[in-house]
Amino acid sequence: MHAALALAERGRGRTAPNPNVGCVIVQPAPAKGGGKVVGRGWTQPGGRPHAEAMALAAAGEAARGSTVYTTLEPCAHVSPRGPACSDLLVEAGVARVVAALGDPDPRTDGRGHDRLRAGGIVVETGVEADGAARSMAGFLTRRSLGRPHVTLKLATSLDGCLALANGESKWITGAEARAHAHLERARHEAILVGRGTYEADAPKLDVRLAGLEGRSPRRLVLSSRHPRFRGGDGWEMVTSPQSVATLETVDHLLVEGGAQTAAAFLAADLVDRLLLYRAPILIGGGKPAIGDIGLASLADAHRRWRLRDRRMLGIDTFEEFERVR
Amino acid sequence: MHAALALAERGRGRTAPNPNVGCVIVQPAPAKGGGKVVGRGWTQPGGRPHAEAMALAAAGEAARGSTVYTTLEPCAHVSPRGPACSDLLVEAGVARVVAALGDPDPRTDGRGHDRLRAGGIVVETGVEADGAARSMAGFLTRRSLGRPHVTLKLATSLDGCLALANGESKWITGAEARAHAHLERARHEAILVGRGTYEADAPKLDVRLAGLEGRSPRRLVLSSRHPRFRGGDGWEMVTSPQSVATLETVDHLLVEGGAQTAAAFLAADLVDRLLLYRAPILIGGGKPAIGDIGLASLADAHRRWRLRDRRMLGIDTFEEFERVR
Numbered sequence: 001m002h003a004a005l006a007l008a009e010r011g012r013g014r015t016a017p018n019p020n021v022g023c024v025i026v027q028p029a030p031a032k033g034g035g036k037v038v039g040r041g042w043t044q045p046g047g048r049p050h051a052e053a054m055a056l057a058a059a060g061e062a063a064r065g066s067t068v069y070t071t072l073e074p075c076a077h078v079s080p081r082g083p084a085c086s087d088l089l090v091e092a093g094v095a096r097v098v099a100a101l102g103d104p105d106p107r108t109d110g111r112g113h114d115r116l117r118a119g120g121i122v123v124e125t126g127v128e129a130d131g132a133a134r135s136m137a138g139f140l141t142r143r144s145l146g147r148p149h150v151t152l153k154l155a156t157s158l159d160g161c162l163a164l165a166n167g168e169s170k171w172i173t174g175a176e177a178r179a180h181a182h183l184e185r186a187r188h189e190a191i192l193v194g195r196g197t198y199e200a201d202a203p204k205l206d207v208r209l210a211g212l213e214g215r216s217p218r219r220l221v222l223s224s225r226h227p228r229f230r231g232g233d234g235w236e237m238v239t240s241p242q243s244v245a246t247l248e249t250v251d252h253l254l255v256e257g258g259a260q261t262a263a264a265f266l267a268a269d270l271v272d273r274l275l276l277y278r279a280p281i282l283i284g285g286g287k288p289a290i291g292d293i294g295l296a297s298l299a300d301a302h303r304r305w306r307l308r309d310r311r312m313l314g315i316d317t318f319e320e321f322e323r324v325r
Numbered sequence: 326m327h328a329a330l331a332l333a334e335r336g337r338g339r340t341a342p343n344p345n346v347g348c349v350i351v352q353p354a355p356a357k358g359g360g361k362v363v364g365r366g367w368t369q370p371g372g373r374p375h376a377e378a379m380a381l382a383a384a385g386e387a388a389r390g391s392t393v394y395t396t397l398e399p400c401a402h403v404s405p406r407g408p409a410c411s412d413l414l415v416e417a418g419v420a421r422v423v424a425a426l427g428d429p430d431p432r433t434d435g436r437g438h439d440r441l442r443a444g445g446i447v448v449e450t451g452v453e454a455d456g457a458a459r460s461m462a463g464f465l466t467r468r469s470l471g472r473p474h475v476t477l478k479l480a481t482s483l484d485g486c487l488a489l490a491n492g493e494s495k496w497i498t499g500a501e502a503r504a505h506a507h508l509e510r511a512r513h514e515a516i517l518v519g520r521g522t523y524e525a526d527a528p529k530l531d532v533r534l535a536g537l538e539g540r541s542p543r544r545l546v547l548s549s550r551h552p553r554f555r556g557g558d559g560w561e562m563v564t565s566p567q568s569v570a571t572l573e574t575v576d577h578l579l580v581e582g583g584a585q586t587a588a589a590f591l592a593a594d595l596v597d598r599l600l601l602y603r604a605p606i607l608i609g610g611g612k613p614a615i616g617d618i619g620l621a622s623l624a625d626a627h628r629r630w631r632l633r634d635r636r637m638l639g640i641d642t643f644e645e646f647e648r649v650r
Contacts, residue, residue, distance in 0.1 A: 154484075156484070157485075157626070158485070158599075158630070158646070159479070159481070159485040159613065159614045159615045160481065160482075160483070160484040160485015160486065160613065160614070161613075164623060165617070168622060168623050169623075170623070171623065172623065262609075263609050263610065266607060267609075274483075274607075276483060279627075280630045280631070280632055280646060281623075281626040281627055281629065281630065282591060282599075282615060282618070282626065282629075282630070283615075283618075283620055283623075283626060284587075284588050284591055284592075284615040284616060284617055284618030284619075284620060285588065285615065285617030285618065285620075286620075288484065288486075288610070288613055289485070290484045290607060290608075290610065291609060291610050292609055292610030293607070293608075293609030293610065294609075295489060295608060295609060295610075295611075297489070297493060298489060298493050298494075298495070298496070298497065298606075298608075301482070301606040301608060302604075302606055304606065304607075305483070305605045305606065305607070306605070307605055307640075315632075317632075321483070321605060
């Protein structure tokens, strides 16, 4: 399942409105030491083929009698874009399906597993469910809350500044941290900045990593009135944090600043995940990373964020927090 | 030597102007499995007895033929407060002395080791020298720079705020972090706050830890003019960051805020060590931890701080940085 979850990451940010699923097919080996992987798949850009269909195609006849690990319940609905994966799995003669999560899509929602069982396949569920929920946070947030999963990225000094008082911000973090932030861009369908950042910097917001140049997401600017464009075509405007819910095929949104934009999303409680890149420097009297979020008391600030990951990126520290719901 | 360094910590903040030294005496055991500790010592409050004298007194006759681990070269000078440790070691008939650092005190400065060798003792030096230099940072900074070793403590949110805009700051960090900060107080001869903090909070700045109540340091307020006292006796006033150099028997100074005081010490480049207690909360638009330090460009901010330690204290993160010199 860990391998399936890793494959699922390949699709993150490119499969909306479909979930980014990963799938691994294992043929039990007669010798000791475990099975042999005969097929791997992940949801392709735009949502099709599905992960299971791709993995089955790779496995061919080797799928017969196999165990299929998939991060989401195989779909039960036939669509013009392809057959139902649960039917494909039965036809292929697999012996066992291990699924991390049930699919909340009302066209499946248990019917996928039912079809598998009806076809004589042993079904197990709930394996690595938390990891799968995190992996498909965009799809699940869209399903449950009707909006994208929102990640806020901040790059600051130890004292929480994102720039000097004079505006200088290049660079606070080092090359490793900036590369990591570019990789995060590729995992989102859209990136958003505020009007101030847009007009001052006209940032490219592209993915400057070898091999991933084609993964640059849609670019959004948050502004209640039309911003002063600086030669940038391809930008879209959203008028409020709430209005990102109306963006079609955006299930993962990355908010990249500045301080007022971060504050607007936080004040609306629309941030699900926080990426913090911290350089080992002190600025003192610089520009704070986050503007006023309307916090009335410290008690309201506590128990909202949980540390998920922390690692060094060069001499900078990367931390990932997730919103406690 | 690690055990000797741990013992040395017991004296930190109470031995100025003497160094806080640790000493362990090991009698080689005939059986396999290493030696037996026969004496332990650490510099006592006020500077006497010295660590070696204390350890020799504990060992008694068992010191004969032993190996003595000490974090600093044994002293070579007889004083009205006690005999020279190097003479005591020769008289006790120890076989070998392992010292981490040489003593820069001109009354010793190599003469201690010379006396030991003249007395037939094998001397090794430089073992765990970095750890010993860190352990005796107060003494060594006083010797080399003529001022105390200065530690700045900050307790902040993830976005670098030490209070809400309305001033609320109790509490940002949790009980574990606050207990750790109290333990740090006990390791300093004096604690300093700014006039604003003093007048607003009249903080106790004492050590509220069971068994360490008697370890509360001297309390200083940084102010260019006489602050409005709020019933606090026992407070002393210093008029500038530089003037802490004139404080006798203060080799370790803990600066506890607020933002302007932190900035004053940083702007003067008088901070050697930074303790950062960070709660997993966002405040947004709060009071920044550090005021203007006169930074002209980001390039000047880099390569000044090195991460030394990081650990969780409950759900808060503790980080220790040291100034790169």
